[in-house]
Structure formats: structure tokens, C-alpha cells
Amino acid sequence: MSEEQSGIFPRGEANPYGQYFVGQSYLNMLSTEQVTIGNVTFEPGCRNNWHIHHAEEGGGQILLVTAGRGWYQEWGEPARALAAGDVVNVPANVKHWHGAAKDSWFSHLAVEVPATGASNEWCEPVSDEEYGRL
Amino acid sequence: MSEEQSGIFPRGEANPYGQYFVGQSYLNMLSTEQVTIGNVTFEPGCRNNWHIHHAEEGGGQILLVTAGRGWYQEWGEPARALAAGDVVNVPANVKHWHGAAKDSWFSHLAVEVPATGASNEWCEPVSDEEYGRL
Numbered sequence: 001m002s003e004e005q006s007g008i009f010p011r012g013e014a015n016p017y018g019q020y021f022v023g024q025s026y027l028n029m030l031s032t033e034q035v036t037i038g039n040v041t042f043e044p045g046c047r048n049n050w051h052i053h054h055a056e057e058g059g060g061q062i063l064l065v066t067a068g069r070g071w072y073q074e075w076g077e078p079a080r081a082l083a084a085g086d087v088v089n090v091p092a093n094v095k096h097w098h099g100a101a102k103d104s105w106f107s108h109l110a111v112e113v114p115a116t117g118a119s120n121e122w123c124e125p126v127s128d129e130e131y132g133r134l
Numbered sequence: 135m136s137e138e139q140s141g142i143f144p145r146g147e148a149n150p151y152g153q154y155f156v157g158q159s160y161l162n163m164l165s166t167e168q169v170t171i172g173n174v175t176f177e178p179g180c181r182n183n184w185h186i187h188h189a190e191e192g193g194g195q196i197l198l199v200t201a202g203r204g205w206y207q208e209w210g211e212p213a214r215a216l217a218a219g220d221v222v223n224v225p226a227n228v229k230h231w232h233g234a235a236k237d238s239w240f241s242h243l244a245v246e247v248p249a250t251g252a253s254n255e256w257c258e259p260v261s262d263e264e265y266g267r268l
Contacts, residue, residue, distance in 0.1 A: 008142070008200055008218045030221045031196050034247040035169060037221075062165050064243065066142055066200070084142045087164045087171075109198065113168040114248050 007067045007107045009039040020049045020122045021099075022131075036112040042070065046106075047099020049125045050075065056117030059092030063108045070106035071134060072098045073126075079134055082106075092118075097126050102134075141201045141241045143173040154183045154256045155233075156265075170246040176204065180240075181233020183259045184209065190251030193226030197242045204240035205268060206232045207260075213268055216240070226252075231260050236268075 012028025015021060023046030031037040047070075053060050063072065065086040072088050073079035075095035082088070082098075090096060092115065100106035146162025149155060157180030165171040181204075187194050197206065199220040206222050207213035209229035216222070216232075224230060226249065234240035 009198075009221075010219060030198065031223060034192075034194055034196055034223055035245055037196065037198070037245070058168075060168055062168055062171065064143075064164065064171070085144060087143075089165060089168055109243075111169055111171070111245060 007039070007041060009066065009107075009109070011041045011107075012039065015040070020051065022047055022049070022125050023100075030109070035114065038110045039066075040108055040110055042100035042106045044100050044104055045102050045131075047071070047126050047131060048097050050095050050097050050123040052095050052121040052123070053090065053092050053115075054117070054119045054121055055092040055115035057115060058113050059115030059118050060094075060113045061090040062111040062113065063088040063090060063098060064111065065106075065108045068106035069101040069104040070099055070108070071101065072096065082108075095123065099126070141173070141175060143200065143241075143243070145175045145241075146173065149174070151182075154185065156181055156183070156259050157234075164243070169248065172244045173200075174242055174244055176234035176240045178234050178238055179236050179265075181205070181260050181265060182231050184229050184231050184257040186229050186255040186257070187224065187226050187249075188251070188253045188255055189226040189249035191249060192247055193249030193252050194228075194247045195224040196245040196247065197222040197224060197232060198245065199240075199242045202240035203235040203238040204233055204242070205235065206230065216242075229257065233260070236265075
């Protein structure tokens with residue numbers, strides 16, 4: 001079984017938010033009631049732009065890594081290497097990005113933390129230079 | 135790799151709620167902030183007692199099956215067979231149980247849906263006769 005096919009949860013279709021990503025990603029919504037949960041799959045080298053989950057109360061995301069290897073980075077902090085079994089509590093109102101390693105597919109569940117006054121702000125891409133240094 | 139070891143997320147220690155289960159289970163808390171998420175692993179034949187996630191607003195759980203095969207059943211309904219990749223939205227205030235198949239380990243993430251006025255009510259075990267008919 002290739003790494004591409006090793007995801008537990010169905011990969012779904014091309015990510016409708018693809019304009020905010022470098023490279024190809026896929027999104028499959030697993031829960032759209034109670035708590036919103038999506039399965040996000042990144043091809044090797046794919047990552048989302050720097051972004052912020054704004055919220056007045058609550059908010060942010062929890063990332064549960066289910067396959068492959070990737071990265072999570074908060075603005076001004078070193079990038080954190082991720083592998084299957086890792087969990088990231090992404091706080092509200094913190095600029096960050098996540099995505100695949102150069103040489104690995106990467107899948108995580110994204111659990112949307114319930115919030116009041118929530119909105120997402122998409123910022124600049126993670127440049128090839130920044131990403132290339134990882 | 136045996137099925138026992140195939141879980142993505144660490145299995146953790148013996149489940150502190152084991153008194154409400156038939157058979158051996160394990161619990162590893164993956165997130166205790168933002169939204170509470172636990173990884174629950176059941177040995178073959180293990181299941182939790184009938185139980186109810188009471189809530190005034192919100193509440194219930196979302197089960198994300200990560201390994202093995204098992205069952206979910208709501209009171210008065212037929213049991214639903216589960217396998218890796220399946221998702222169950224467990225409503226608040228509905229009596230139900232979940233657990234492993236007779237011949238398979240079973241792991242799911244349990245996402246606690248935020249609630250007001252939440253409490254858990256543990257009821258009778260799923261009898262060997264009921265379980266044996268599955």
C-alpha cells in the first residue's frame with residue numbers, strides 16, 4: 001500500500017480552499033454537525049498559507065495526524081515536525097501554517113473548536129525559501 | 135504488525151472507567167483543552183455498558199474509528215457494524231453502547247461535544263446473550 005493510499009479516512013475531493021494552499025490538497029468532511037471535523041490530505045510539498053483562526057471566545061483547531069509526515073509552525077517559532085499519532089492544539093488568534101514534508105504525503109483530521117465571533121484570515125504563502133530550509 | 139498494535143495513536147493505560155466495561159479497554163487522552171478527545175481501545179469482545187450522555191444543550195460524542203472492527207448500537211435500534219474510517223455522531227440523551235467485535239481489536243477517537251448541563255449515566259452491561267447474537 002503506498003503512502004498516498006494509507007489514510008484511514010476517505011481522502012475526498014480536491015480541497016475547495018485550494019486557492020489558499022501551495023500544491024494539491026484534498027478535503028473530506030467527516031462531521032458537519034455537533035463539532036465540525038474534516039480530513040485534510042496534502043501531497044508531498046503541499047502546505048497551506050499562513051492563516052489565523054480569529055475568535056472572540058473559543059475557536060482554533062485541533063489537528064490529529066493520521067498518516068504520513070508534515071510540519072506545523074506558529075509565527076516566530078520553529079517548525080514542529082509531525083508524524084502519525086501526533087496532536088496539535090492550534091490556538092485561536094495565532095498565525096500559523098501546516099502541511100506535508102517534501103517527501104511524504106500527510107493527512108490530519110482538523111477538529112474545529114466551537115467559537116463565538118469566528119472568522120478565518122488567510123495570509124501569505126509559505127515561500128519556497130522558508131519551506132526549503134526545513 | 136498485529137491488529138492490536140495497528141492503532142495510530144498511543145493506546146495509553148488501562149481505562150479508568152473500566153468498571154463500566156465488559157472486558158479490557160485502554161484510554162489515552164489526546165486533548166484536554168479546547169475540545170476533549172480520547173483514544174479508546176477495546177480488546178476483542180470488549181464493550182462498554184449501555185450509557186447516556188445527558189446534556190441540556192450540545193453534548194454527545196463523535197466517534198472516529200481508527201483501527202479494527204466493532205459495533206455501535208442505540209437503544210431499540212439494530213447494531214451498526216463499524217470499521218476503520220467510519221464516523222458516528224452520538225446524540226446527547228440517547229442510550230447506547232459501543233465496543234469491539236468478538237474477533238477484533240477496535241480503536242476509536244471519542245470527541246466530546248461541548249455541552250451545558252452535561253453528565254454521564256452508566257446503565258446495565260450489554261449481556262453476553264445480546265452481544266452473542268451480533
